[in-house]
Amino acid sequence: MNRLAFPSLAGRALPVAAAVLALCLAGCADMSGIGSTAKLRDADSLGLQRAVAQHEGTLAANPVDSRWWTGFGNAQLNALIDEALAGNPNLAVAQARLTRARAAIATAEAADRPQVNGAFDASHQRFSSNYIYPAPLGGSIQEIGTLQLNGSWELDFFGKNRAALDSAMGTANAAAAEADAARVMLASNVARAYVQWARLNEQLIVAKRTLAQRDETLKLVRDRVSAGLDTRLELRQSEGGLPEARQQIEALDEQIALARHALDALVARPGASQALEAPSLASLHAIALQADIPTDLLGRRADIAAARWRVEAASGDVAGAKTLFYPNVSLTAFVGTQSLGLDNLLKSDSRQWGFGPAIRLPIFEGGRLRANLRGKAADLDAAIESYNASVLDAVRDAADQVSSAQSVGRQQVQQRDAQAAAEGAYEIAVQRYRAGLGNYLNVLTAETAVLAQRRLAVDLAARALETQVGLARALGGGWQPSVAVAGTAPTHP
Structure with a gap:
């Protein structure tokens, strides 16, 4: 199974890499x-x-x-x-x-050098009943909190x-x-x-x-x-x-x-x-x-x-x-907690994290x-x-x-x-x-x-x-x- 999956991943990665390279050159x-x-x-x-x-x-x-x-x-x-x-x-x-x-x-x-900053956001919000949030969240008023460390390093x-x-x-x-x-x-x-x-x-x-x-x-x-x-x-x-x-x-x-x-x-x-x-x-x-x-x-x-x-x-x-x-290439990452209700903000189930590369390059900038x-x-x-x-x-x-x-x-x-x-x-x-x-x-x-x-x-x-x-x-x-x-x-x- 692993030997069959590896060529499959490589087959998908090569076109992506080629597309990224072409985009960078362009x-x-x-x-x-x-x-x-x-x-x-x-x-x-x-x-x-x-x-x-x-x-x-x-x-x-x-x-x-x-x-x-x-x-x-x-x-x-x-x-x-x-x-x-x-x-x-x-x-x-x-x-x-x-x-x-x-x-x-x-x-x-x-x-x-690597940059790290902390952020804390808290809001008192009413969620729409006619949007993507179903009841009981839709139409309710909730406290939302985010406590997070953000990091980036420009290569x-x-x-x-x-x-x-x-x-x-x-x-x-x-x-x-x-x-x-x-x-x-x-x-x-x-x-x-x-x-x-x-x-x-x-x-x-x-x-x-x-x-x-x-x-x-x-x-x-x-x-x-x-x-x-x-x-x-x-x-x-x-x-x-x-x-x-x-x-x-x-x-x-x-x-x-x-x-x-x-x-x-x-x-x-x-x-x-x-x-x-x-x-x-x-x-x-x-x-x-x-x-x-x-x-x-x-x-x-x-x-x-x-x-x-x-x-x-x-x-x-x-x-x-x-x-x-x-191109401008950088690595970004974040780790922290996010919850619906500030009383849940520090609970282990509220943790979140993520990391990955970021590429920014000019394509059409009008001269x-x-x-x-x-x-x-x-x-x-x-x-x-x-x-x-x-x-x-x-x-x-x-x-x-x-x-x-x-x-x-x-x-x-x-x-x-x-x-x-x-x-x-x-x-x-x-x-x-x-x-x-x-x-x-x-x-x-x-x-x-x-x-x-x-x-x-x-x-x-x-x-x-x-x-x-x-x-x-x-x-x-x-x-x-x-x-x-x-x-x-x-x-x-």
Whole structure:
């Protein structure tokens, strides 16, 4: 009997299996002709090798220190940056995004594991007398109860869950890199604001010296007018310089207040700068950085790494969209009790159970899957081009800082010579005026040149420090690629 029954079962199972296989193959919608067309830029295409050769004499092999700002040797600045990194709201926002992205990883990982949930349903119901239920059930009011455990496990034959996990990991790693990039940017912004504050303080000193100098000159002119050596024209010219100098001082006071407010906002503590000593440019030492554009620039910057991880996340989304064209296979099971009358719900005769496979596959979906894949491919193209744009901006940024650092150094050499000449001319003009050999117009002209050179010296000194801040940031701010969440760091082309 058993030998006769087995061929009979096999004979019935084979057509069913064949039908299921045919249905699966028919349900796999066509995804041909849809894909990403954008290409990632690599270091060679950006000319980084040529840029390095161009600056061969000024290369720096060592990476930027992660606490590069300590090179300025200013304890006050160090404390401000540490406070900003600890309490800035923008960093807290970036950290919250990272936490959310990590939660998405846990959600994606859970989809690949068995799921079990419990359910309890109870209802007070009247059964129809004109339906399938015979008397005495039909027409009666009964209590119905169900107590059940339901389980399912999706068998990821085609990698849908793996693709979703890869996308979540890419997004989380991008969020981690973006948080690091925000830290680098915040540190550089605090350093720049501090340098600006010091520059304005130096400019205020020059402006006050200008006011004092013009006040001394006014006294001299008054004495000469009283002695009949000068006219009221020279007196009015000298008097006009005082309001102008006072206006410059007032304008600088305003700019200093605004600079301190900006620093307070970066530190996230209103009034933080009130307790600080007014900085000077002399209190900030030059950072030991050499101008170079390294071949591994793309791997040193957190913002580029974030853009590259966004490409990885978009690639995972494309892979996930492709898996939707294939069948979804899962195992389901349930066990529990069901009864008519809640008093019977926990009795052994009320138990029920069941298990079996489930297959879901697309057959006719009106082009929805192709449209979804096309959208994900477009998102991947956008992520790739965003990465390319970030790379180009990074190379331009580094090149700009290199050029500025070299140019400012050359400008300072010329400015010092010009200032020495202007101050010498001013001394001669004053001596000639006091001796009655020159007019006051010569003194004003010489004084204007001296003050302009002093202001320019302050501006160039501040720019030299700012370009060092910019160069440290452009070279990555000491960020090192690491495994932020899971997997490996993306390979930069």
